[in-house]
Amino acid sequence: MTNRNRQPSLLLTCLTTAVLTAACTSGSPEAGHPDTAPPPSSSDTSESTPSGSPSSTPSAPASAPPTRPAAADGLTLGAAEAFYRYYIDLKNYAAATGDTAALLSASESGCEGCNDYAQYVAKVNEANGGISGDYRERVKDVSQLVRGSTGRVGGSAVIAVGTFTTKNSPTSKPIISKPAEYTDTISLSPKGQNWVMYEMLFEER
Template identity: 55%
Template sequence: MSVRLVGWAAVFASVVVLLGGCGGGARGEVSPSRDLASATPAAPERPVAAYGLSLAAADQFVRHYVDLMNYASQTGDSGPLLAASDAGCVGCKQYADIAVRTNASNGGLSGDYRERVSDVSELVRRSNGRLRGSAAVTVGRYTTKDSPAAAPVVSKAARYTEQVVLSPSKGNWVMFEIELEER
């Protein structure tokens, strides 16, 4: 039986070596293989409609900001999220810290964890120039693990409201504060 396993292992290794040469360039050179697990997607870029200080731009910015939250949750890269946040935004930093620690890239998140904005409403401009409003968000069923050895925690699909405050900065909105609700 061990001879069979050794034989199959040799066949498998030969096939892998032969297939490694497939897909070469025009002169038959071998293309470097790409590790798909380590490929990091690009951070979402601010849409054109999210530029400026109009209410319509604020609506699009909130949606974009949630995309940045999803990107951080997927990759553990909170840089783009924090770049779109006011330096004093406590909720932004809390979310960023959680995403760095627990994300899909390091196995801490799985399932339908991406937040989806169904509506941005109640955008009211304050006398200090900031906007206060809310975003109706849905998230699917997902699992979190604080560490590889931790027991998984399953969260049910949910709908909730994020309270947001936007602040003008260099002609565009940034997140001044966001209240993250328990899910």
């Protein structure tokens, strides 16, 4: 769901790119795609649901947040990609329900992009009529995950959404967003034995 990234995105574009790029160095021996390809997740549906058209039969919001898949456990690069796909599922769940607890639990407390997104969908979501249509984010590609000297992993992903409508309040005029693709620049940090989202920045392609 990218409406938050179109309206409060001005906040995110002010984030220094150094926060994200400091997590990685091109000389890292683990640069590039992870060795382990994660299993398909519910966020990875770009082939079954084209980004250029809304879903004809949108599913009802889930009653419980997605659970972290086994592939996302650990601190390998393969686990980093699996975690990112899982994180997109958490974002979609939050946008559907307004429940941001699981999303924030998988984020660093200081992640500005994460907090901005959570604050927006807590107020504007499918459950309260604020969002409708094909708003769910779909991961089309995750590329160049790199582990840096700080222990964090940095990289980017291509995200697609379809046509969806948002209303910031029950009386506000609906805003129709057209299908689009975004580059999501991300940084993950280790927390215990697993990855969490350290920072994220969306830019329209």
